[in-house]
Amino acid sequence: MSDGTLRLLLPRFLRRFPADLAAIVLLVLATGVATLAPVISETPLRVVLGLVFALFAPGYAFIAALFPERGPAFDGASASATADEDERSGSNLVERDESADAHTGLTERADPRRAGSIDGIERVALSFGLSIAITPLIGLVLNFTPFGIRLVPIVLSIGGFTLLASAVAALRRQALPVEERFEVPYRAWVGAARAELFEPETRLDAVLNVVLVVSLLLAVSSVGYAVMVPKSGESFSEFYLLTENESGALVADDYPQNFTVGQSQPLTIGIGNHEHEQAEYSVVAELQRVSIRNNSTTVRERQELDRFSRTVPANESANWTHDVTPSMTGERLRLVYLLYRGSPPAEPTIENAYRETHLWVNVSS
Template identity: 50%
Template structure:
């Protein structure tokens, strides 16, 4: 206990004297930045509720705290004062009390409203800067605004006498809530308290489940082929359609993973001689040319340049790239995979 007190005394006096509500806003700002930028934490759903709480409440709260450092009072006088009021020049004695501050409920309402106005304005200002509207500039700008407004609010409170400063009545709120929940006046109040707690737990649990287990979209993989143009860009055009036996053409193989999991892919490249019988295409001969393997996380893509060099000769040789997630069957074909892409080429003898 003594060691903790000694460490606390090592902090600057301004930090030790920082109001509890403003210190909580600074702490939430730090936690949100950790959740957004920390390598491990940023991959978890934790940053979604923290980010929403931050952008929808914190900037507006500290801005209101900077504007109104005074403790607020009810705009109407208590009934007891109204009954025993004394008049000076036909005015009640409490009319001279400074009511420039606002109470806690008004602060919370203004905090939400001003946050919804401040954050878009910061984004609009960033739009005209070289950084633009991106995650890192937005977080830095909103966090900087929050810290500056917090410092201004703390200084303005310190300039007031202690009895006029705004302070969050944590103890009064705790005592009132404990009395309502644990010491109800009637059985009906007790039942309503139980229902209220159950509703809050259910709502929090539902939100937590929705954040932790978001609904997955469609699950699929994709395979495609590309070529490289004169500028070095990959395009889905200018495929080779005539080759000479022994001559190779360069093709770029592409694979996309949208399976919502990490997948080990195998691509089997085969050449086929086919015949057309009515509306059906029958493979008369097939030869495997090469296999490619890769491991992709969800939403990752893989581009692999390779040489296409058929060994069969003749017209309408079909080159097929067969994509297999996880396992490859003993005899790869278009019938045992959902994903394939093909190219028709004419191959002449040397």
């Protein structure tokens, strides 16, 4: 079954949809699947598609909507092809003035270039430049919405913008005459590349073609290796305490300082996992009476308030509320939280903890 027959099986609106914009739509859909699907999102395909999705697709769709007409580069190619046909047919334009004039007039009438159109190189360059501008702007807008700058809102926002711009670009192209519409010359590029690679004119051209192919293979292999085996970087865990302000937002400020025996006050405990793998954490909460002399701290009495465990996925954070209910009274007591990877030891202390954070509090009766 030929390509033309397969194309006729598609709905009419899909047959009329430009091929380059269809590729952009497929890229958006593939990136959404590679980013949000549970299994595929853990593969390097997410990184490869995500880079093209964020740094090229929105700008290309936007440029396609602004400039639906053909650019001068394609006209030059058309004029060159016409000149080659005239040379092959042996036409003598000098002797046939009238035919030359008629041919020139026909070329002028068939010239599809419009004022303000751009060529292919400008289109590609502007696609990268506008994508670098559009993506941060979308992130800035999301920052002032309840959704925030998170993975799902970013993918949906950039994808929605790209699909909308692609639809506008397709409608604007269809409104133009066929000879004026922008079209990527895939077949011409493939034919030229095939002739250059497999039918070199000289031995030097053949050698250069081999060097070019080897260079491309090395470049693709290097990028693939960098994506498949990324550098892990520094591994660490964040451990912090938060409180709720008057609007209900979590902030690292205005911690409670005065407690009463038997009365609870809430604190929010947070763990940020940057260990590049899922981690099991244990937290031990203690209220300690300490003495400090010569920059040395000695624990004189301790009361264990609570202990709990949490599983935090890689590159994610977990917050939960802990109600502090002290039973020890005193001034300037140390409310300490000790973080361990895995199970805590029999006698947890600040010295053997993986991370620790504490507050100085007063507890009255």
